[in-house]
Amino acid sequence: MSAQIRPVLAGNWKMNGVASSLSELSEIVEGHARFPDVDLVVCLPATLLSRAQPLVTDSGVAIGGQDCHADAAGAHTGDISADMLVDAGATCVIVGHSERRADHNETSETVARKATAAWAAGLKAIICIGETRSEREAGETLDVLSAQIAGSVPVEATAANTLVAYEPVWAIGTGLTPTAADVGVAHAHIRAELTRKLGDAAMTVPLLYGGSVKSSNAAELMAVDDVNGALVGGASLKAADFLAIAAVFGKI
Numbered sequence: 001m002s003a004q005i006r007p008v009l010a011g012n013w014k015m016n017g018v019a020s021s022l023s024e025l026s027e028i029v030e031g032h033a034r035f036p037d038v039d040l041v042v043c044l045p046a047t048l049l050s051r052a053q054p055l056v057t058d059s060g061v062a063i064g065g066q067d068c069h070a071d072a073a074g075a076h077t078g079d080i081s082a083d084m085l086v087d088a089g090a091t092c093v094i095v096g097h098s099e100r101r102a103d104h105n106e107t108s109e110t111v112a113r114k115a116t117a118a119w120a121a122g123l124k125a126i127i128c129i130g131e132t133r134s135e136r137e138a139g140e141t142l143d144v145l146s147a148q149i150a151g152s153v154p155v156e157a158t159a160a161n162t163l164v165a166y167e168p169v170w171a172i173g174t175g176l177t178p179t180a181a182d183v184g185v186a187h188a189h190i191r192a193e194l195t196r197k198l199g200d201a202a203m204t205v206p207l208l209y210g211g212s213v214k215s216s217n218a219a220e221l222m223a224v225d226d227v228n229g230a231l232v233g234g235a236s237l238k239a240a241d242f243l244a245i246a247a248v249f250g251k252i
């Protein structure tokens, strides 16, 4: 944690949720009043954004998308532009999630273009990086993070337009998490690499940890230096689980 950076708890619903699921979002909005010092964001399926917008208006809870195209518009069947996300009520978007890098062969170069497209539309970009299990076992974690930062984070990134999420691929949806010490090493490395690239602007870029975060491990992870919040998948789908994590963040 850091006194300079407000804690951010971001949910990623991934490919889950239909209109009836928005009751969970309403509950999150109601619950947020209990944790005014924690910024809550829920990255919804694109189909729910415009229906979610009236639920979060003036609430302090932000909604975001989970991906955008690198181009502003054009012949890209099935894709969503950053402007479309804004039009539907989003204020941020995840780019470069490992599931998109794997399922859609997204390179770091594409991710950087998506971040730039997000900024051009007025969205904050949540840029995801993280090593696979085999990369970790080969001792390559920090090199992978360096390469992903070099490729995925444009030099125009600032604390006002970017959050960086460290999500070890092997920790996503598995119930496994790195030790707090390992998270500390990774986040210190990410902060140093960002500082080398962005200068002082990097000092206040929020760094989120993601991968099997739940209320029972949130305190330990949030106590780590340079962990400024979390990006949460499974435990963001139920308001009670998500708010239990917010409660932990609110106490730190």
Ligand code: 13P
Residues within 6 Å of the ligand: 012, 097, 167, 171, 172, 173, 174, 175, 210, 211, 212, 213, 231, 232, 233, 234, 235
């Ligand atoms: P889980 O919290 O389900 O492990 O997912 C993490 C994640 O991928 C968030 O983007």
